[in-house]
Amino acid sequence: MRVDAYDKVTGKALYGADRVLPGMAFAALALAKIGRGRVSGVDTSAALAVPGVLLVETKFDLASPGFLMGGGFGFQSLQPMTDDHIAYRGQPIAIVVAETPVAATEAAEAITAEYEEEPFALHLDSEGATTLVQEEAIPLPFLADIKVGDADAVIDSCAVRIEETFEHPPQHAVPMELNGGVVWWQDDRLIVHEGTQNANAVRFGLAQQLGIDAELIEVHSPYVGGGFGQKNSLLVHIGPLAVVSRRLGRPVKLVLARTQTFHNGSFRPATKHRIRLGADATGRILAAVHEVDQQTSRHDLFIAGHTEVTSRLYGFSAFRGRQRLVQTDVQTPGYMRAPFESPSMFAFEQAVDELAHTVGRDPVQLRLDNDTETDPVTGLPFSSRHVGDCLRRGAELFGWSGRNPEPGSMRAEDGSLVGWGVAIGNYPGSIVAANATLTASADGRVTVAVDGHEMGQGIRSTVALLVARDLGIPVADVTVQVGDTTVGTQHLTAGSWGTATALPAVHSGLQELRKHLNVADTGDVDVASAVADAGHAVQVSVGSLGPGQTADALAQTNTGHLAISGPVFPGFVTFSWIAHFVEVHVEPTTCRIRVPRVVSVADCGRVASPVTAASQVRGGVIWGIGAALREESMVDDRVGGFLNTTLEEYPVMVNADVHRIDVDFIDKPDYQFNPVGVKGLGEVSMVGAAAAVANAVHHATGRRHHRLPIRIEHVL
Amino acid sequence: MSTNDVPATTVDVTCTVNGEPVQLRLDPRESLLDVLRERLALTGTKKGCDQGHCGACTVHLDGRRVVSCLTPAVQVDGLQVHTIESVTGPDGELHPLQQAFVDNDALQCGYCTPGQIMSGLACIAEGHTADDDEIREYLSGNVCRCGAYVGIVAAVRQAAQR
Numbered sequence: 001m002r003v004d005a006y007d008k009v010t011g012k013a014l015y016g017a018d019r020v021l022p023g024m025a026f027a028a029l030a031l032a033k034i035g036r037g038r039v040s041g042v043d044t045s046a047a048l049a050v051p052g053v054l055l056v057e058t059k060f061d062l063a064s065p066g067f068l069m070g071g072g073f074g075f076q077s078l079q080p081m082t083d084d085h086i087a088y089r090g091q092p093i094a095i096v097v098a099e100t101p102v103a104a105t106e107a108a109e110a111i112t113a114e115y116e117e118e119p120f121a122l123h124l125d126s127e128g129a130t131t132l133v134q135e136e137a138i139p140l141p142f143l144a145d146i147k148v149g150d151a152d153a154v155i156d157s158c159a160v161r162i163e164e165t166f167e168h169p170p171q172h173a174v175p176m177e178l179n180g181g182v183v184w185w186q187d188d189r190l191i192v193h194e195g196t197q198n199a200n201a202v203r204f205g206l207a208q209q210l211g212i213d214a215e216l217i218e219v220h221s222p223y224v225g226g227g228f229g230q231k232n233s234l235l236v237h238i239g240p241l242a243v244v245s246r247r248l249g250r251p252v253k254l255v256l257a258r259t260q261t262f263h264n265g266s267f268r269p270a271t272k273h274r275i276r277l278g279a280d281a282t283g284r285i286l287a288a289v290h291e292v293d294q295q296t297s298r299h300d301l302f303i304a305g306h307t308e309v310t311s312r313l314y315g316f317s318a319f320r321g322r323q324r325l326v327q328t329d330v331q332t333p334g335y336m337r338a339p340f341e342s343p344s345m346f347a348f349e350q351a352v353d354e355l356a357h358t359v360g361r362d363p364v365q366l367r368l369d370n371d372t373e374t375d376p377v378t379g380l381p382f383s384s385r386h387v388g389d390c391l392r393r394g395a396e397l398f399g400w401s402g403r404n405p406e407p408g409s410m411r412a413e414d415g416s417l418v419g420w421g422v423a424i425g426n427y428p429g430s431i432v433a434a435n436a437t438l439t440a441s442a443d444g445r446v447t448v449a450v451d452g453h454e455m456g457q458g459i460r461s462t463v464a465l466l467v468a469r470d471l472g473i474p475v476a477d478v479t480v481q482v483g484d485t486t487v488g489t490q491h492l493t494a495g496s497w498g499t500a501t502a503l504p505a506v507h508s509g510l511q512e513l514r515k516h517l518n519v520a521d522t523g524d525v526d527v528a529s530a531v532a533d534a535g536h537a538v539q540v541s542v543g544s545l546g547p548g549q550t551a552d553a554l555a556q557t558n559t560g561h562l563a564i565s566g567p568v569f570p571g572f573v574t575f576s577w578i579a580h581f582v583e584v585h586v587e588p589t590t591c592r593i594r595v596p597r598v599v600s601v602a603d604c605g606r607v608a609s610p611v612t613a614a615s616q617v618r619g620g621v622i623w624g625i626g627a628a629l630r631e632e633s634m635v636d637d638r639v640g641g642f643l644n645t646t647l648e649e650y651p652v653m654v655n656a657d658v659h660r661i662d663v664d665f666i667d668k669p670d671y672q673f674n675p676v677g678v679k680g681l682g683e684v685s686m687v688g689a690a691a692a693v694a695n696a697v698h699h700a701t702g703r704r705h706h707r708l709p710i711r712i713e714h715v716l
Numbered sequence: 717m718s719t720n721d722v723p724a725t726t727v728d729v730t731c732t733v734n735g736e737p738v739q740l741r742l743d744p745r746e747s748l749l750d751v752l753r754e755r756l757a758l759t760g761t762k763k764g765c766d767q768g769h770c771g772a773c774t775v776h777l778d779g780r781r782v783v784s785c786l787t788p789a790v791q792v793d794g795l796q797v798h799t800i801e802s803v804t805g806p807d808g809e810l811h812p813l814q815q816a817f818v819d820n821d822a823l824q825c826g827y828c829t830p831g832q833i834m835s836g837l838a839c840i841a842e843g844h845t846a847d848d849d850e851i852r853e854y855l856s857g858n859v860c861r862c863g864a865y866v867g868i869v870a871a872v873r874q875a876a877q878r
Binding site: 005015017175228611612622647 | 770833853
């Protein structure tokens with residue numbers, strides 16, 4: 001069950017831009033039309049003449065919010081409209097505020113500018129793109145290239161070698177909710193309603209940008225209309241919006257146009273993956289090399305985390321990773337669902353499939369033969385790793401034993417080529433420092449405020465279920481508050497750590513609440529009578545840490561910074577695991593690729609909320625199919641920036657693209673990771689899905705595809 | 717800087733919205749979506765693209781489904797507009813299709829859900845529910861980025877069978 005489903009099916013759930021306030025004005029942005037350079041003059045006269053226009057502003061006295069991954073709060077360090085530098089096409093050059101949305105839009109479109117253009121680079125191999133070795137550019141221990149043994153030497157000596165290069169295009173998350181929100185001031189207090197996965201960063205980032213105390217800022221994001229990483233930090237429109245709202249003394253709403261969201265938020269950067277595998281004649285993988293080039297911006301180094309997952313995939317005796325960053329003229333890219341893991345697995349798991357094909361082994365059996373209980377990188381045990389069970393159960397549910405291994409050998413009734421493909425995936429287990437406040441009221445209800453944001457994964461439901469089960473009270477008697485800085489810290493919710501963070505924090509809060517209610521440590525509780533005995537509502541607050549974290553981590557989140565632990569913990573290593581089985585049909589005349597069925601089996605520890613968990617996996621699989629067959633952000637080599645910036649030209653999966661997706665879980669708790677036994681699910685659900693589609697296309701057609709998406713023209 | 721005058725060209729429109737008579741003086745460029753959301757505060761109808769690509773803004777115009785972002789508000793003169801707010805009963809009870817969305821977990825973030833339900837109601841009324849493939853086809857104008865499609869089809873099938 002999903003506790004906020006009622007609000008969502010009735011239209012009552014309030015998203016960032018759903019506030020309609022008395023006296024509210026409407027803003028719109030004007031964007032730079034060159035790929036890189038300087039803006040030498042912005043002509044706002046036509047905009048100012050538009051009836052209903054209140055204000056046009058082109059320059060702001062705003063500090064940089066700092067880059068999220070550099071200790072700051074912004075999706076990028078660059079705050080537009082603070083100088084004349086244009087770093088990428090689509091960078092805002094002016095903001096308009098008007099009485100109506102129509103007037104604001106008309107005025108924004110009437111703004112023109114003079115530019116001094118400079119050459120720009122948009123591709124990994126563009127002239128002028130600058131390539132940096134990550135471990136040299138950012139000499140931090142956790143970013144050092146992973147090296148175990150002498151992988152190259154081992155591969156060179158192997159009987160079977162696979163060497164393949166794969167390219168993954170940039171992609172955009174395009175959550176259905178457009179970026180935007182409503183801001184206003186009550187005296188010196190700034191109130192922000194904005195769909196965000198990181199209300200902390202919006203609050204503390206604005207404090208830094210405006211030079212005011214964070215105590216004077218409140219951020220409300222009770223519902224996020226999809227985030228997928230694109231709303232994980234302070235975006236560039238909010239600081240200017242706060243300034244113009246203060247100047248006008250009115251609430252101001254800004255909703256970015258869909259086309260504008262392609263340049264005013266992060267995206268999944270382009271990557272190129274070189275994979276080398278060395279194996280014996282039975283397909284036992286002895287060593288692997290994974291070299292990655294990943295796009296970043298000129299102004300920020302978006303760190304690459306690709307080899308963190310591939311180095312753990314199988315029981316390698318030697319592994320070498322190398323990650324490089326390629327600076328291009330774009331906004332800073334960032335975390336889009338399974339940001340590194342999905343592209344990495346697309347590459348690595350196709351290479352493994354190629355190995356199985358080369359040595360004539362069944363691809364499921366080859367993967368099982370290469371399983372390991374020990375992390376090849378640290379030598380530590382995995383706290384749980386049931387990917388073998390995922391493969392075995394998935395193969396059974398799918399009917400894998402009926403597969404003819406010969407590519408191009410299977411046909412559907414309509415003559416379509418049929419392909420069956422498999423791939424596995426993993427995703428690092430993380431827990432962040434969190435605060436939880438639980439309040440038991442005289443009416444027997446319990447209110448829980450905890451770090452987290454509801455963006456569709458169902459965090460309210462998993463928390464409410466935990467509390468209801470623990471205390472033996474109806475789920476309806478539990479209220480869960482998330483995404484609201486007035487009730488507590490709101491650390492970034494991302495990286496699949498939401499459940500594994502919120503549940504242990506609430507679990508710890510429940511133990512404390514029982515003490516203060518003077519009831520037993522376990523068993524059902526009559527909350528109303530316990531509160532009556534206490535004589536007043538009972539409130540407890542707890543701080544909770546990941547394994548091995550110190551109280552410093554809570555201080556980090558209390559000041560709006562990231563406080564992430566994992567996947568390597570004292571004495572163990574944690575990852576979530578999944579196996580995907582995909583059937584594709586390649587239609588005989590059109591060569592259109594369809595995906596009639598998928599079976600996915602996940603190891604996410606204990607399944608905290610079966611209904612929302614299954615939905616999460618289906619969503620991840622659909623993202624994987626979309627990555628394999630549809631999604632590509634193309635760049636505009638003539639004028640810079642991205643080219644296909646609408647939902648028509650950036651096609652995502654629609655209903656008719658989706659057929660049967662069967663989901664199952666191993667459902668074995670991981671109590672070493674946390675006392676509730678849950679691991680992350682939302683991201684691992686996508687990892688390997690695109691690879692399984694590509695492997696199925698290979699099985700159907702005999703053709704290996706080295707870049708995504710796989711379109712009709714690639715299989716003709 | 718000063719406030720400029722309001723636009724010279726306006727059009728008076730009379731219609732009903734969720735059964736209530738409404739009189740509006742409109743800038744002819746205003747979309748029905750913006751009028752519903754910003755003038756009438758009916759924010760259950762969502763803006764996902766403002767270009768007719770995503771279906772999040774789907775409402776009913778005299779019983780027909782339209783994307784309200786591409787519908788000039790002046791066009792609704794004399795017509796009946798129904799939004800998600802009209803689907804729920806007077807005491808907050810769910811319509812069978814809304815209940816079916818809950819039963820089949822046909823939503824995640826919920827942002828596209830009002831549009832999906834308005835399209836689903838039309839899909840059923842149009843009789844396009846012969847099988848799952850037909851439901852999929854007639855709901856493919858409504859994008860769900862979370863990927864709740866399997867549940868959405870199940871929900872429409874369940875409600876259509878009632």
